[in-house]
Amino acid sequence: MSALDLAAIFLALVGLVGWLNVRFFHFPTATAMVLVLKSSLHAIDFDRCRRMQRDPPTGKITIVDIARAAGVSIKTVSRVINQEEGVGDETRARVLEIVTTMGYRPNVSARSLSSRRSYLIGVIFMRVGAYHYVGEVQVGAMRACRRAGYHLVVEQVLPPEAVGGVQGFAEGLRDARFDGVVLTPPTCDDPEVLAAVETAGLPYVRIAPHREFERSPYVFMDDRKAAREQTLRLWNMGHRRIAFIDGPADHGSATRRRQGYIEALRDRGVELRPEWIAKGEFLSLSGFDATERLLALPERPTAIFAANDEMAVGALAAAAKHGLSVPRDLSVVGFDDTPTAEAAWPRLTTVHQPTAEMAEAAVEMLIDGFGDERLRARVAARQLDYSLVQRDSAAPPPA
Amino acid sequence: MSALDLAAIFLALVGLVGWLNVRFFHFPTATAMVLVLKSSLHAIDFDRCRRMQRDPPTGKITIVDIARAAGVSIKTVSRVINQEEGVGDETRARVLEIVTTMGYRPNVSARSLSSRRSYLIGVIFMRVGAYHYVGEVQVGAMRACRRAGYHLVVEQVLPPEAVGGVQGFAEGLRDARFDGVVLTPPTCDDPEVLAAVETAGLPYVRIAPHREFERSPYVFMDDRKAAREQTLRLWNMGHRRIAFIDGPADHGSATRRRQGYIEALRDRGVELRPEWIAKGEFLSLSGFDATERLLALPERPTAIFAANDEMAVGALAAAAKHGLSVPRDLSVVGFDDTPTAEAAWPRLTTVHQPTAEMAEAAVEMLIDGFGDERLRARVAARQLDYSLVQRDSAAPPPA
DNA sequence: GACATTTCCGACAGCGGTGTCAGTAATGAC
DNA sequence: GTCATTACTGACACCGCTGTCGGAAATGTC
Secondary structure, eight states, rough: OOOOHHHOOOOHIIGGGOOSSTTTTOOOOGGGHHHHHHHHHHHHHHHHHHHHHHHHOOOOOOOOHHHHTTTTTHHHHHHHHTTTTTHHHHHHHHHHHHHHHHHHHOOOOHHHHHHHHOOOEEEEEEEESHHHHHHHHHHHHHHHHHTTTOOOEEEOOOOTTTTTHHHHHHHHHHHTSEEEEEEEETGGGOOOHHHHHHHTTEEEEEOOOOSOOOGSSSSEHHHHHHHHHHHHHHHEEEEEEEEEEOOTTTTTHHHHHHHHHHHHHTTOOOOOGGEEEEOOSSSSHHHHHHHHHHSSSSOSSEEEEEEEEEHHHHHHHHHHTTTTTTTTEEEEOOOOOHHHHHHHHSOEEEEEEOOOHHHHHHHHHHHHHSSSSSGSSSSOOEEEEEEEEEOOSSSOOOO | HHHHHHHHHHHHHHHTTGGGOOOOOOOOOHHHHHHHHHHHHHHHHHHHHHHHSOOOSOOOOHHHHHHHHHTHHHHHHHHHHTTOOOOHHHHHHHHHHHHHHTTOOHHHHHHHHSOOOOEEEEEEOOOOTTHHHHHHHHHHHHHHHHHOOOOOEEEEETTSTTTTTHHHHHHHHHHTOOOOOOOOOTGGHHHHHOOOHHTTTTEEESSSSOOOOGGGOOOOHHHHOOOOOOOOHHHTTTTEEEEEOOOOEEEEEHHHHHHHHHHHHHHOOOOOOOOGEEEEHHHHHHHHHHHHHHHTTSOOOSEEEEEHHHHHHHHHHHHHHHOOOOTTOOOOEBBOOOOOHSSSOOOOEEEEHHHHHHHHHHHHHHHHHHSSHHHHHHHHEEEEOOOOOSSSOOOOOOO
């Protein structure tokens, strides 16, 4: 029982009950007493503050401690913490000061229990095998999270062949209570995954989806345009026989990149030869095989544009096998700018995909969206810029 | 009984019931008061129920619903959920049944607020740039987490050169309230990081640390022995001039691998030639350079053992440059079994490091440790097995 | 059958915040 | 000066679960 309660009862006893208001604490005629009570609180608080600073700051400081120290209610502290309005400048400053000197950090569990926010963002992957991509996504997402005081939880949808793939994922989704999730390809186009996320009622942003663009906000880059530029770069170096190693048919970005390649050739009035487009699977080995086929053509290409870096590396290997020196005898360019591209020999000329930035943007969109009504309602898309990376694997064709 | 109740009773006694605001409590007489007090709680509940029904009837099933449905108290439901003892078989079965049919999932925030467990495990990385490694760690860690109903949060310690590296990390650590964290190299040997984790009072397990082994539990594999076997494999193929490409001096596993290499040669009575150990930096290019130096030796080695796959790939490139066919003219082996090894041309013979399994074990150790007194007190280590991976880059030396 | 132990279960007080709503002081309008 | 507003602040219920403790029923003991 607090001093205030006691006082209230006391007043009642001495016959001042009539003055009692609904709350025990407001006594119009006993203003002095309230003041005294308040100031006595102040006295206690300084003491407490000092003790806190002296003693090991056992991270056990709660909002109550701050409120007491500042001589305000916990609600006011809460307001300050959450940057709500309706707090006087002076009060705000005092609270903030105490918060920092006492090193107070709100308890996330309590906060999320009462506010229904977990301060957790999930990133959903299918195969964590696309290591570089996953890593970049995480770096970017983490950046955005940290800025906003969020944390990043990684969640994997097991690939279809695994038992209980989406099942286990959906369950995890339900009790993790994410504030929102970021879907990376290919999960961002997986109907089951989308359904799971939507039934869980979670806001989500997709990265580089390739269909149902109106279904949710998303982030993307213009693969087609980038591929077009990449092709034109070769053209401008003087190449006229430019081959393309395609990616898997069901892979959206592969398709868009192929379109860009085709478009560039069309632009330059080159008749498109089907045999110049070799099937690939986005894997190094498939790039190797494709290159062998291309090099076996009667009119051998002078440049090869692989739809991703890994296949480009395969192309380099094939070139080496055929005794071709890159870029002297053959130019090879890739796409994505993975570490492989930098590590390859020769270092690969490629297109930098702003993966980290896309993830960062996605998380930002999520967090921004929490403010007003759930983001999913409004559809938004954010486009990020690629950039051409000039390294050592492309040069003008042999004279 | 709260101060409020006391006051109310007192007021009632002194006959001032009439003064009481309706909104405060509504009780006609003192006797009725207690009842009203209790039932007022119920009233609130009904209110709440109605609100619930009006508002999106989202599957917000709580422990109360289950308890009501099962005709038991919420505590009993809690016991069943948490597999505590002290519940009759029949009761337990009934509750479990209802839980599953109603699809109840406990609210993580509430749970962690009252139990001080967050069901969150953090994995700490420094450079997410070691993509393959990071990916593998996550896959393994996630496996263990999902099994135990935990979630995996990735946390990055910015490298020393970045502003506020450990600083920002430590703050994140404080409010994320992890139940435990897994430290991956090189964070597992970083004094600042260790200090941050320890002052946060978090249990942690390190993966492949290379000093202060008694400081915490950890998981590791025997790099030295693996490297020894890898070397002996070459020896057994008939190689007698086996060179080694070393890693960075401050890198524990590089050191251990070198030791294994040296040990193997000693075992076979080979005089160790310092020039056969070439400095490398764990990067592709450094493997390339090192190989060039090795190939320039008067007595050219017939096999090269690179301390990691990336350098081995560099070695392959150097071999190609010198017109040497691998493995016919030169054998090259790596270490780690990263995807690069599989993607290289020829596919790299290497040592498989059970990265995912190590992470899985680390998380398991953490979760197991939560049961009894905090794990850090007891020091434990778990060793995992490597395995030799035979691919195409090693063969008997040319006759 | 009386009494001591277990076994099983429930009431209730937190956990540490946020949301709601009511109240006071200060300000503006007339 | 009175009354309506506005700005600021506080009390308290509540979020959904776990921990503690005590009571009732079932069981064991002699």
